[in-house]
Amino acid sequence: MAFEIKKQGKVYDVCIVGSGAGGGMAAKILSDAGLKVALLEAGPKYDPADPEQSTQLKWSYESPRRGASTTRPFGDFDAAYGGWEIDGEPYTRKNGTEFDWFRSRMLGGRTNHWGRISLRFGPRDFKHKSYDGLGDDWPITYDDVAPFYDRVDKMIGVFGSKENMPNEPDGFFLPPPKPRLHELMVKKAGDRLGIPVIPARLSILTRSVNKDRSPCFYCSQCSRSCKVYGDFSSSSVLVNPAMKSGHVDLYTNAMVREVLTDGSGKATGVAYVDRNDLQEYSVNAKVVVLAASACESARLLLNSKSAKHPNGLANSSGVVGKYLHDSTGSSRSGFLPHLMDRKRYNEDGVGGMHMYVPWWEDNKKLDFARGYHIEFGGGMHMPTYGYGFGMENMNGKYPGRDGKTKPAGGYGALLKDDYRRFYGAHIGFAGRGECIAREDNYCEIDPNVVDKYGIPVLRFNYTWSDHEIKQAKHMQDTFEQIIHEMGGVANGTKPGADTKYGLENPGRIIHEVGTTRMGDDPNKSVLNKFNQAHEVKNLFVVDGGAFVSQADKNPTWTILALSMRASEYIVDQLKKQNL
Incomplete structure (x- = not known):
């Protein structure tokens, strides 16, 4: 043309x-x-401070689609x-x-x-x-x-903590926010398994760094971009x-x-x-x-x-265009029965994790090169209901208030009762790892x-190489290990070789x-x-x-x-x- x-x-x-x-x-x-x-x-x-553009602090029902992600990949209010x-x-x-x-x-x-x-x-x-x-x-x-x-x-x-880990350099950190309940539980499980769980390092202000930006006010909506420039x-x-x-x-x-x-x-x-x-x-x-x-x-x-x-x-x-590579990614969720019927309180925090797992293994002892970190989330966010909360591994039943098992589902009062019982009893893990750069990608x-x-x-x-596929298998083994150590039930069937152990398509982690x-x-x-x-x-x-x-x-x-x-x-x- x-x-x-x-x-x-x-x-x-x-x-x-x-x-x-x-x-x-x-x-x-x-x-x-x-x-x-x-x-x-x-x-x-x-500019997220522009009221005409900002979607921060809006409710799902304010969307003409009631929050359905029909116009943006991560939801109507996501800043993308x-x-x-x-x-x-x-x-x-x-x-x-x-x-x-x-x-x-x-x-x-x-x-x-x-x-x-x-x-x-x-x-x-x-x-x-x-x-x-x-x-x-x-x-x-x-x-x-x-x-x-x-x-x-x-x-x-950036908030964080001094940890003195050789390949996880410390920086000039703002105070990290306090861990939420599910994060403390992951930390406890990690301590028993020999897996480090440390304060996350996120570029979100827990105190001011200049007069033009205000600290985070913990609305937990960083994906919408911040109108006070707190992130x-x-x-x-x-x-x-x-x-x-x-x-x-x-x-x-x-x-x-x-x-x-x-x-x-x-x-x-x-x-x-x-x-x-x-x-x-x-x-x-x-x-x-x-x-x-x-x-x-x-x-x-x-x-x-x-x-x-x-x-x-x-x-x-x-060489232009060659050696393209994205982070690896695989995930798993779990259900924590002992967190059913949780007391309700605000633990929103920042729009991301307060703790995370840095890479901890010696690759010389493993069958793949390079490592990954683990991001995890849970707590009392907008609830999801039905299969996907461990019930598929419990034959669609869970302990009722009287100690007897009862079927999940229903409508009316029974449905609302289930919503309340399961609220806050969910945990999710995602691995994000290194792919080896190759000329043929x-x-x-x-x-x-x-x-x-x-x-x-x-x-x-x-294409993914065997290194990335084996890394994803290690992720899945670790997720299941942590969930079980927490006393939880891993959701669904564990991804296997037929799905490359749940390895996401390249490009899906958006780290190319x-x-x-x-x-x-x-x-x-x-x-x-x-x-x-x-x-x-x-x-x-x-x-x-x-x-x-x-x-x-x-x-x-x-x-x-x-x-x-x-x-x-x-x-x-x-x-x-x-x-």
Whole structure:
């Protein structure tokens, strides 16, 4: 499809594509340095403090669908404009791949609705090949990133506790909230089993860190994004302050098509389609920073072909799009009979877990490499009723008030009685683990399909290896072990080999990384250790694409730290006129 590009006359110091964790941090650091910044976002402007946009503190019955998740993957009130499927923005798969790609088209991207689990990678996570011979080591160490982790902790705020665990680095923590009853029970069971259960590390304020943000008031609705900015979202914590500097021009509903280059192959800006008028425009800049998410940034580079870059921008190595990997995920729930007929009280807490299980095993004693952490939840949230509370393993009956078994179900008074009895007697566990980065897991441009803006779409190729499948089996064994130690009943049939032990499709955990990996060898990597393209010195990628490997931790805190590091490198290099 031929487009006439409408050029903007202004030339910015830096053009940033994407406003999530990486893009938001880049906008904040670069604007603080006085640089003129263009920030492009594919979706609309979003501010959870805006009463027209906020869904916080609304009841399910206020939804026209009574809370049914028909418009957003995690419910009508979840702060995510997008999902795994977006009308007019397809992606394709090959070789039986089941990869699912989540896009969030809004200012702040996926940081508006994430779990705020804010874990640092540890020393071992940067050098896995040196430990187990698999994958590749990063070209940087934990010590290189640690000062930036420290600054992110202080800038944004994260609660937690000092634990002195070798590969679970401590940080600058706010006080953690008190554990809920089910969390104390998991802790007690973990102590007996030799499984560590420690305070969670979430970027939610338990006390103020600056005058613009208020502490959490424990509504337990962080997935809706916070109107008092009590949790971390890039839109409220990074982009809003950057905009106040007067150095940032925000372009919303700007679907970037490609990075523009000159005859020498140097980046000169980007071309984008305005989602409102469907016209194509350009933004010119001395430096281009991609932060559109691992897969979207790879798509932009692969679509940015020219005589100088026939295989896509910064892709003479052929590595762009390769080494794609997402966190592993498997889950199990259980029913705790001794918590039936609980006393009612408020234990909502933050919108996430107050405690979690970090990886504790020695992989040399196991049949798989790499580890996982365990997230768990329960307590007195909106109740669910029926099978799924352990009753299927009790022949559809449970102990009645008179000590005799009674059938579950009914209607009227019997139904209400069951609701009250089961309320708060549920526990759920989810493992989130590391997948080994492999070259044969990748995304590429589909030669035959374009989206509604005329932009060629991505095609995915992805499989799990035996390491990830065996890891999921270990997760399921551990979940069942903890539930039984708590005196509970695991729900349903334990997932087996036929379902890869409940292993979720890749992409479902929304932690995809690795498509523009960094490295010292330009023939085997896209970026150098400062997130700078080997071939195009004024091009940087500051999202999860830069990762050499994932860890058994969520990637957001590392994206933030590396973006801060790369942004300060950009400021330094511009001063030296090296870009």
